[in-house]
Amino acid sequence: xxxxxxxxxxxxxxxxxxxxxxxxxxxxxxxxxxxxxxxxxxxxxxxxxxxxxxxxxxxxxxxxxxxxxxxxxxxxxxxxxxxxxxxxxxxxxxxxxxxxxxxxxxxxxxxxxxxxxxxxxxxxxxxxxxxxxxxxxxxxxxxxxxxxxxxxxxxxxxxxxxxxxxxxxxxxxxxxxxx
Numbered sequence: 001x002x003x004x005x006x007x008x009x010x011x012x013x014x015x016x017x018x019x020x021x022x023x024x025x026x027x028x029x030x031x032x033x034x035x036x037x038x039x040x041x042x043x044x045x046x047x048x049x050x051x052x053x054x055x056x057x058x059x060x061x062x063x064x065x066x067x068x069x070x071x072x073x074x075x076x077x078x079x080x081x082x083x084x085x086x087x088x089x090x091x092x093x094x095x096x097x098x099x100x101x102x103x104x105x106x107x108x109x110x111x112x113x114x115x116x117x118x119x120x121x122x123x124x125x126x127x128x129x130x131x132x133x134x135x136x137x138x139x140x141x142x143x144x145x146x147x148x149x150x151x152x153x154x155x156x157x158x159x160x161x162x163x164x165x166x167x168x169x170x171x172x173x174x175x176x177x178x179x
Contacts, residue, residue, distance in 0.1 A: 016134075016136035016137070016138060016141070016153055016154065016157065017134060017136070017141055017143065017151055017152070017153045018151070018152040018153070019143065019149060019150070019151050019152075020085050020149070020150045020152075021146075021148065021149055022148050023081050023084050023085050023123065023148055023149070023150045024080065024081055024084060024148055026148070028080070029125065029147055029148045031077075032077070032078065032125050032171075033125055033126055033147075033171070035074070035077060036096065036098065036125060036171050041063070041074075042063060042072075042074075043061040043062070043063055043098060044061060044062050044063060044064075045059065045060075045061055046059065046060055046061070046062050058099065058100075058102045058163050059100075060097060060098060060099050060100065060163075061097070061098040061100075062095060062096065062097055062098070063095070063096040064093070064094070064095055064096075065078050065079075065094040065095065065096055065173070066091050066093060066094035067093045067094075067095075068093075074096075075094070078094065078096060078173055079094070081123040081150060081173065082094075082121055082123070082150075082173075082175045082177075084150075085121065085123070085150035085152070086121060086150075086152065086175075086177075089119075089175075089177040089178065089179055090177055090178045090179070091175070091176070091177050092114065092118055092176040092177055092178065093113070093174075093175075093176045094173065094174070094175050094176070095173070095174045095176075096171070096172075096173050096174075097161070097170075097171070097172050097173075097174060098169055098170070098171055099128075099130060099161060099162075099163045099164065099169065099170040099172075100163065100164075100168065100169055101163060101164050101165060101166070101167065101168050101169070102163035102164075102165070109160060110133075110135070110158045110159070110160045111158060111159070111160065112155060112156065112157070112158055112159075113155055113174070113176050114155060114176060117155065117156070117178065118155035118176050118177065118178055119152065119153070119154060119155055119175075119176070119177055119178065119179065120152070120153055120154075120155045120157075120159070120174065120175070120176060121150060121151065121152050121174070121175035121176075121177070122143075122150070122151040122152075122172055122173070122174055122175075123149070123150050123151075123172065123173040123175070124145045124146055124147055124148070124149045124151075124170075124171070124172050125147060125171035125172065125173070126145075126147050126167075126169070126170065126171050127145065127146055127147045127167070128145040128164040128167045128169065128170035128171075129144075129145070129164045129165055129166045129167050130145055130161065130162035130163050130164040130165070130167075130170045131143055131144050131145060131162050132145065132151065132159060132160070132161055132162065132172075133159060133160045133161075133162065134153055134157050134158075134159040135157060135158045135159070136153075136157050145164075145170050145172065155176065
């Protein structure tokens with residue numbers, strides 16, 4: 001668990017979303033991409049990218065980096081983008097997701113990650129044509145999946161990932177935390 005938070009600085013404010021570009025050095029982004037695309041990386045198949053128990057959305061692959069106090073051996077590799085973009089926080093869950101190209105059902109289920117107050121941070125490892133959709137009081141906001149981009153928003157907002165259609169895959173780290 002990481003303690004205390006600072007606010008996102010020098011980011012673009014899109015309605016209720018905060019976006020920070022070029023969070024990490026290019027060499028570190030390449031390192032993260034190489035880790036997640038290595039054949040030895042431990043991915044787990046899930047039938048629905050949004051809800052583990054359902055089978056209505058697009059299948060995907062997931063790796064829980066942090067959940068209920070348990071850390072993956074890869075935790076320390078994937079936590080620097082959060083520290084750089086936001087600072088220290090109280091973690092709830094950190095999930096690495098891999099969405100594959102899906103032209104038949106690209107948008108995944110609309111949801112909130114948790115039913116209690118929390119923040120959501122998204123860090124895109126690679127460029128992909130599948131945006132993240134976030135519904136705020138200001139309406140639908142779409143954020144393109146661009147490598148080295150960090151997006152921050154209140155976890156009360158419904159959101160949905162979108163599978164890439166032209167690109168083969170979309171890698172994103174989802175950080176759930178409180179400040």
